[in-house]
Amino acid sequence: MFLINCPYCGERDQSEFSAGGEAHIVRPKQPTELSDDKWAEFLFMRKNIKGVQLERWNHTHGCRKWFNMARDTSNDKIHAVYKMGEKPPIK
């Protein structure tokens, strides 16, 4: 159990949130011209690093807004929380 600082509502318990996977994955501009391998790479392949990772989260049981988070996957320490569309404050 840990607290997450929702950029809209403030500090809330982690159980109110749901994780939405890796953030900042850019959709290819011309999907029709991509090879199947490249398309699969975009759809399925995600980094799963040990250390600080940029992730998307949703405050499901609160304001229902999406936001981004820089979280250390090894100890769940949250380094930064920022809104959708904003640039990551670290790295």
Place this chain on the structure above:
Amino acid sequence: MLNYNSTIIEAKEFSDIKISEVEPTLKINLRGKNRDFVTKIGKELSIILPTDPNTSSGNKELNLLWLSPDEWLIYSNDKNNLKTINSLEDKLFNDISKTKLGSVTNVTDHWIMINLKGPKIFDMLSAGCPFNFNKFKDSKGAVTQTLLNHVDVIIHNKDINNLNLFVRRSFSNHLWLWMNDSARFV
């Protein structure tokens, strides 16, 4: 809408907690983003739309709760007859939804309003809720959406030791029974 049935039948009173259902009350969900929407709502209801997170505003009849940066809930203080509920909805729908300023949805039947009173209500809620009520307790008009015994709820701090809690209709009986159980042990 025409036949109002509730699963919650009676008000319950415990030593320091009183729980009762207040229904049918008017509830309308508002969604909108631009400034025109905000001013229009202010004019229609003569209540300023709360833009600060976790706050509310209101007058004698209606309350406006902040749910998210572009979502609000209107609810009435007292029980209404279903005709007044429909007339306000129609008015807002014509002026806001039809002019594409925002969206208006009647959620009267979607949420059940339960009133909690007494000095020990926060102890009772804390038995099944991860939310920190320390600051919430003393700030009149505060609003929060959280989980209570794994069920989504909206809690509005109406007055000192006087809360209005909204729960989805399908979960209302379950939560009502849980609250009755929980209230016996605080």
